[in-house]
Amino acid sequence: MAIASNIETVLSELNTNTRLVAISKTRTEAEILEAYHAGQRLFGENKIQELVPKHNQLPKDIEWHMIGHLQTNKVKYIASFIHLIHSVDSLGLYIEIDKQARKMNRVIDCLLQVHIAQEETKFGLNEQELQDLISSPNFLAIENVRVVGLMGMASLTDNEEHIRSEFRYLAKLFNKLKTNQFKDNLYFKELSMGMSSDYKIAMEEGSTLIRVGSKIFGERVYPTER
Numbered sequence: 215m216a217i218a219s220n221i222e223t224v225l226s227e228l229n230t231n232t233r234l235v236a237i238s239k240t241r242t243e244a245e246i247l248e249a250y251h252a253g254q255r256l257f258g259e260n261k262i263q264e265l266v267p268k269h270n271q272l273p274k275d276i277e278w279h280m281i282g283h284l285q286t287n288k289v290k291y292i293a294s295f296i297h298l299i300h301s302v303d304s305l306g307l308y309i310e311i312d313k314q315a316r317k318m319n320r321v322i323d324c325l326l327q328v329h330i331a332q333e334e335t336k337f338g339l340n341e342q343e344l345q346d347l348i349s350s351p352n353f354l355a356i357e358n359v360r361v362v363g364l365m366g367m368a369s370l371t372d373n374e375e376h377i378r379s380e381f382r383y384l385a386k387l388f389n390k391l392k393t394n395q396f397k398d399n400l401y402f403k404e405l406s407m408g409m410s411s412d413y414k415i416a417m418e419e420g421s422t423l424i425r426v427g428s429k430i431f432g433e434r435v436y437p438t439e440r
């Protein structure tokens with residue numbers, strides 16, 4: 215019951231141009247079904263070994279989102295069904311997604327993950343790396359991956375103004391790309407930012423996809439990997 219009413223709460227707070235991705239990592243299929251029966255269809259996972267069995271077992275009209283760090287050699291396990299990969303942060307990964315998508319005769323939508331937090335982490339591109347990636351001839355030659363926007367994670371802090379400044383930076387970068395390199399790409403319209411603790415700030419700064427886990431399903435035993 216709690217899951218359904220938590221979803222209702224988050225949905226009632228959504229901006230008209232924002233969608234909710236329910237982050238179901240570490241949750242059971244029964245918990246996910248509870249959210250599903252409350253009408254939720256977009257779910258996000260961060261590990262291939264959880265995502266694949268859940269996709270196999272659960273209703274086929276769920277849109278699965280991959281939100282965690284993705285190893286190149288694991289792309290093949292999700293290429294047939296993944297709806298959106300939020301965490302593309304290297305040309306090698308991008309090329310592999312293209313290769314696996316081509317085998318499946320489909321186009322896979324991706325977001326480029328940008329490192330916006332002050333914490334040290336292996337994940338995400340800085341602005342220069344992103345510019346280098348999207349101007350590389352290899353990137354431009356790719357046909358079976360579509361870049362539909364950017365994703366970022368704000369710092370883990372209580373300082374709301376700091377969080378806001380990171381989201382604002384990402385939104386500004388998004389708008390800059392949209393009017394420059396991606397101006398002819400009608401699909402470049404998603405800005406994935408905001409988690410349980412900061413999705414309201416993220417929406418105020420222009421998020422179109424919020425990724426909310428613990429606020430819907432309760433606290434997790436394992437914290438978010440950064």
Ligand SMILES: *Cc1c(COP(=O)(O)O)cnc(C)c1O
Binds near residue numbers: 429438
């Ligand atoms: C776990 C996770 C979330 C959701 O975190 P909550 O704090 O539980 O809402 C969002 N984005 C990413 C990338 C995550 O790994």
